[in-house]
Amino acid sequence: YLYVSDTEKHEVRRYKFGEKIGTLIAGGNRAGAGLNQLNYPTFLFVDRDRSVYVSDYYNNRVMKWNKGSKEGIVVAGGQGQGSALTQLYHTNGLFVDMLGTLYVADSWNYRVMRWTQGAKQGTVIVGGNGRG
Numbered sequence: 298y299l300y301v302s303d304t305e306k307h308e309v310r311r312y313k314f315g316e317k318i319g320t321l322i323a324g325g326n327r328a329g330a331g332l333n334q335l336n337y338p339t340f341l342f343v344d345r346d347r348s349v350y351v352s353d354y355y356n357n358r359v360m361k362w363n364k365g366s367k368e369g370i371v372v373a374g375g376q377g378q379g380s381a382l383t384q385l386y387h388t389n390g391l392f393v394d395m396l397g398t399l400y401v402a403d404s405w406n407y408r409v410m411r412w413t414q415g416a417k418q419g420t421v422i423v424g425g426n427g428r429g
Contacts, residue, residue, distance in 0.1 A: 352388040382418040
């Protein structure tokens with residue numbers, strides 16, 4: 298499969314080889330902050346269970362969409378933009394390891410955050426001291 302984030306339609310689609318329309322996986326309900334919405338989805342990570350993690354850039358959060366679900370789960374951020382350990386400020390690249398630990402580039406805070414599965418706040422693992 299090929300997974301594509303569409304920043305203009307605020308959705309993520311999955312394509313099989315040769316498909317032109319694809320299957321809606323996440324979002325697709327206009328820009329917004331609801332659990333069934335995204336606002337400028339950027340980077341994606343797909344785990345072995347085909348759950349899709351989405352950097353929801355303007356909502357300052359990372360969402361997890363389990364296979365077949367109509368709503369996502371906030372797994373990091375979602376507390377408004379900011380620099381507290383519960384907040385993110387414009388999420389970018391992300392990775393999820395075999396234990397379900399999320400690593401996310403928190404771009405406007407100039408740091409990389411680690412969120413263990415089920416955590417209410419993250420840990421700064423790189424940066425966080427401003428630009429440079």
